[in-house]
Amino acid sequence: MWRPAFFLCFAVLAPLGAQTAHDAVPDMAIGRRVFESQCALCHGQNGTGGRGPALNRPVLAKAPDVETLRNVIAEGLPPEMPGAWQLSVREVASVAAFVASLGSVTAEKLPGDAERGRTLFRARGCTGCHIVDGAGTPRGPDLTAIGAKRNAAHLRESLTRPEAFLPVGFLIVEAVPEKGEPIVGTRAAEDPFTIQIADGAGRFHSFRKSELKALRRRAGESTMPSFANSLAAPELDDMVAYLAGLRGKQ
Amino acid sequence: MKIRAMLMAVSVAAAQVPYERIANADKEPGNWLTYSGNYAGHRYSPLRQLTPANVAGLRVRWAHQFELQRTQVSPIVADGVMYITAPNKASALDLRTGRTLWQWERPIPSDYQSIGFGRVNRGPAILDDRLYVATLDCYLVALDIRTGQQRWASRVEDYKPGYSMTLAPLAIKGKVLVGVSGGEAGIRGFVDAYDAVTGERAWRFYTVPGPGEPGNDSWAGDSWKTGGASTWVTGSYDAALNLVYWGVGNPGPDWNGDSRKGDNLYACSFIALDAGTGKLKWHFQFTPHDTHDWDSTHVPILVDADVRGERRKMIVNPNRNAFYYALDRVTGEFIAGREYAKQTWAKGLDDHGKPIVIPGSEPNEAGNLVWPSLNGATVWFSPAYSPQTGLVYVSTREVGSTYYKREAEYKPGTFFAGGGETRIPEDQQWGAVRALEAATGQMRWEFRLQSAPWAGVLATAGGLVFSGTNEGNVFALDASTGKPLWDFQAGGPVMANPISFDIDGKQHIAVAADRVLYVFGE
Numbered sequence: 001m002w003r004p005a006f007f008l009c010f011a012v013l014a015p016l017g018a019q020t021a022h023d024a025v026p027d028m029a030i031g032r033r034v035f036e037s038q039c040a041l042c043h044g045q046n047g048t049g050g051r052g053p054a055l056n057r058p059v060l061a062k063a064p065d066v067e068t069l070r071n072v073i074a075e076g077l078p079p080e081m082p083g084a085w086q087l088s089v090r091e092v093a094s095v096a097a098f099v100a101s102l103g104s105v106t107a108e109k110l111p112g113d114a115e116r117g118r119t120l121f122r123a124r125g126c127t128g129c130h131i132v133d134g135a136g137t138p139r140g141p142d143l144t145a146i147g148a149k150r151n152a153a154h155l156r157e158s159l160t161r162p163e164a165f166l167p168v169g170f171l172i173v174e175a176v177p178e179k180g181e182p183i184v185g186t187r188a189a190e191d192p193f194t195i196q197i198a199d200g201a202g203r204f205h206s207f208r209k210s211e212l213k214a215l216r217r218r219a220g221e222s223t224m225p226s227f228a229n230s231l232a233a234p235e236l237d238d239m240v241a242y243l244a245g246l247r248g249k250q
Numbered sequence: 251m252k253i254r255a256m257l258m259a260v261s262v263a264a265a266q267v268p269y270e271r272i273a274n275a276d277k278e279p280g281n282w283l284t285y286s287g288n289y290a291g292h293r294y295s296p297l298r299q300l301t302p303a304n305v306a307g308l309r310v311r312w313a314h315q316f317e318l319q320r321t322q323v324s325p326i327v328a329d330g331v332m333y334i335t336a337p338n339k340a341s342a343l344d345l346r347t348g349r350t351l352w353q354w355e356r357p358i359p360s361d362y363q364s365i366g367f368g369r370v371n372r373g374p375a376i377l378d379d380r381l382y383v384a385t386l387d388c389y390l391v392a393l394d395i396r397t398g399q400q401r402w403a404s405r406v407e408d409y410k411p412g413y414s415m416t417l418a419p420l421a422i423k424g425k426v427l428v429g430v431s432g433g434e435a436g437i438r439g440f441v442d443a444y445d446a447v448t449g450e451r452a453w454r455f456y457t458v459p460g461p462g463e464p465g466n467d468s469w470a471g472d473s474w475k476t477g478g479a480s481t482w483v484t485g486s487y488d489a490a491l492n493l494v495y496w497g498v499g500n501p502g503p504d505w506n507g508d509s510r511k512g513d514n515l516y517a518c519s520f521i522a523l524d525a526g527t528g529k530l531k532w533h534f535q536f537t538p539h540d541t542h543d544w545d546s547t548h549v550p551i552l553v554d555a556d557v558r559g560e561r562r563k564m565i566v567n568p569n570r571n572a573f574y575y576a577l578d579r580v581t582g583e584f585i586a587g588r589e590y591a592k593q594t595w596a597k598g599l600d601d602h603g604k605p606i607v608i609p610g611s612e613p614n615e616a617g618n619l620v621w622p623s624l625n626g627a628t629v630w631f632s633p634a635y636s637p638q639t640g641l642v643y644v645s646t647r648e649v650g651s652t653y654y655k656r657e658a659e660y661k662p663g664t665f666f667a668g669g670g671e672t673r674i675p676e677d678q679q680w681g682a683v684r685a686l687e688a689a690t691g692q693m694r695w696e697f698r699l700q701s702a703p704w705a706g707v708l709a710t711a712g713g714l715v716f717s718g719t720n721e722g723n724v725f726a727l728d729a730s731t732g733k734p735l736w737d738f739q740a741g742g743p744v745m746a747n748p749i750s751f752d753i754d755g756k757q758h759i760a761v762a763a764d765r766v767l768y769v770f771g772e
Binding site: 082189 | 318337363364365366368369434504617652654656657658659661663664665667668669670671672673675676677697698699700719721722723725734737739
């Protein structure tokens with residue numbers, strides 16, 4: 001059970017009472033400078049993670065809103081993360097703003113029509129492999145908040161060249177057991193001794209590697225079809241506009 | 251009367267674990283009396299009951315649960331009791347059942363912060379009737395091994411500017427040695443020795459020389475004051491030479507060397523200290539003027555082997571910088587060295603073992619991709635050496651990183667690092683347990699791992715090598731060939747060093763995986 005550090009709280013919160021609203025206005029340049037010198041050691045220079053968790057995601061598990069994020073930065077998360085008692089309130093706010101920017105793509109003005117894109121998304125069978133807002137089939141990544149994670153150019157290329165950005169955690173593997181049929185599917189887990197594979201029907205198969213005649217990792221392959229030729233240019237714009245607007249439940 | 255006589259007898263009995271027992275640990279392989287199993291840093295068990303033929307029969311005998319995750323403890327086993335630690339905690343467990351016999355705890359001050367590392371403890375040390383524990387708030391504590399009651403607690407340093415301790419102390423004749431963490435907080439590192447009975451400090455060796463001392467001129471200006479050079483992994487000891495060997499960490503600030511021009515002695519070095527006085531006998535610097543956080547805080551391995559027909563007393567080390575080194579442990583002279591993992595920062599080693607650095611391999615503003623990553627080709631977890639095979643076994647990390655250089659301003663008790671890294675994507679990172687010839691570092695075999703490991707290695711006289719994975723496997727390999735022989739899914743990442751000992755005359759293995767310490771036997 002962690003007890004709040006009174007000394008730290010005092011150091012951080014005491015000036016807070018004396019702050020004017022202006023002092024807490026975040027400055028991204030300050031945020032970046034402090035992040036790179038005090039946070040990057042564990043969270044990676046671009047927030048991609050390391051000893052500490054990755055921060056380049058739209059919603060942080062332990063700091064889902066700005067106020068919580070500022071508190072986490074100021075007070076730390078025992079036992080692993082130290083608090084930043086040396087930072088001013090404005091610096092804390094700036095780091096919070098910078099961290100929030102790491103995982104969130106700024107909304108862009110796009111040529112397509114998101115409503116038409118939504119219709120196309122269903123008509124072209126995308127829900128057969130993707131979940132949006134809880135509906136669909138989870139063969140590929142959940143797209144509920146994809147617009148907050150990926151910019152329009154990335155989304156467009158993912159539609160036309162799916163193999164360009166293979167999502168983490170969806171490696172296609174083929175396992176050939178000593179007895180029985182080969183299994184092709186998505187790798188759910190792997191260690192040096194075993195592998196677990198989800199087939200197209202979502203059923204799990206577990207193998208000890210010593211039982212396999214062959215194990216092929218189809219790195220660079222995607223099960224997603226390219227829409228480069230099957231969508232007209234305006235349709236592609238609509239689809240990108242729809243996906244870019246998927247920013248998670250507010 | 252009889253009971254009173256028994257109790258009296260206990261109170262005047264000779265010390266349970268005198269120095270001579272630890273010095274001759276190889277003669278009583280049923281116990282595990284010091285961090286690495288023996289003073290030579292071998293993490294090798296002379297037990298031979300478990301063999302390639304029967305190791306597949308290992309199963310869990312008992313387990314112990316910790317409060318915190320990522321346990322790094324390497325237990326001590328003596329006379330039917332296992333001694334374990336967690337941050338600012340110690341316990342004695344009944345070796346047959348795992349039942350807790352006593353517990354000790356020292357509160358962690360509310361303003362304590364770990365700067366640059368996790369809240370961990372790698373184990374205790376035992377000597378005579380005392381158990382020694384190094385605490386996060388930088389105290390060395392002596393406990394009575396029968397009850398866990400405190401004999402003394404000596405302040406090693408002030409934790410507020412960033413000094414801390416996570417290592418297992420090293421108990422030698424009459425003295426207990428410790429080193430400190432804090433290499434990312436601008437500390438000035440040292441190795442300390444304390445009187446084992448009184449807790450008085452016997453000597454201190456600063457790993458960053460002060461003004462007027464040899465080596466101070468390897469630091470520009472006042473940079474020595476915040477030079478880091480931490481000492482956070484347990485050293486080794488050669489009783490015949492009366493020398494203590496210790497690995498020294500990175501210079502600070504880590505990734506920006508502009509303010510600390512020079513070689514920055516004794517950062518990223520092995521040092522040999524006179525155990526009686528703490529005076530420096532020799533040093534060998536693996537990475538001069540390091541700018542990648544490649545601490546040389548490794549367990550030094552002391553090996554006697556033939557080199558070109560001549561018997562040499564050697565000290566060997568697969569280093570975080572991806573090179574393997576064999577040195578003369580009497581003089582520190584370089585004997586042999588070679589790359590044992592991918593590295594892109596040096597063309598090789600010269601005749602004196604100095605790296606031939608490739609220009610432009612330092613961190614920069616835009617980011618510079620270099621192998622190995624800041625955690626190195628290996629890091630704090632222990633390698634093992636088997637005198638039987640003549641091989642050094644090391645968990646090896648194959649990871650590159652983009653290194654960034656940033657400004658570093660020293661404020662006591664905060665990060666003083668000057669940059670950071672971004673690792674290559676996870677699906678491109680991998681690792682292996684590698685078997686290297688002790689005298690040369692030449693690889694004999696490797697067992698590939700799914701991801702870059704955080705687990706130490708144990709070798710046994712039965713011809714086995716034990717280690718673990720991030721995916722939760724605890725496993726055994728054939729020590730001669732690397733062939734996998736047994737594995738167990740522990741349910742959490744293995745980030746600790748395995749040990750071996752007897753329970754009721756039967757060989758067992760213990761290793762921690764995340765929050766659980768497992769004991770395996772047939």
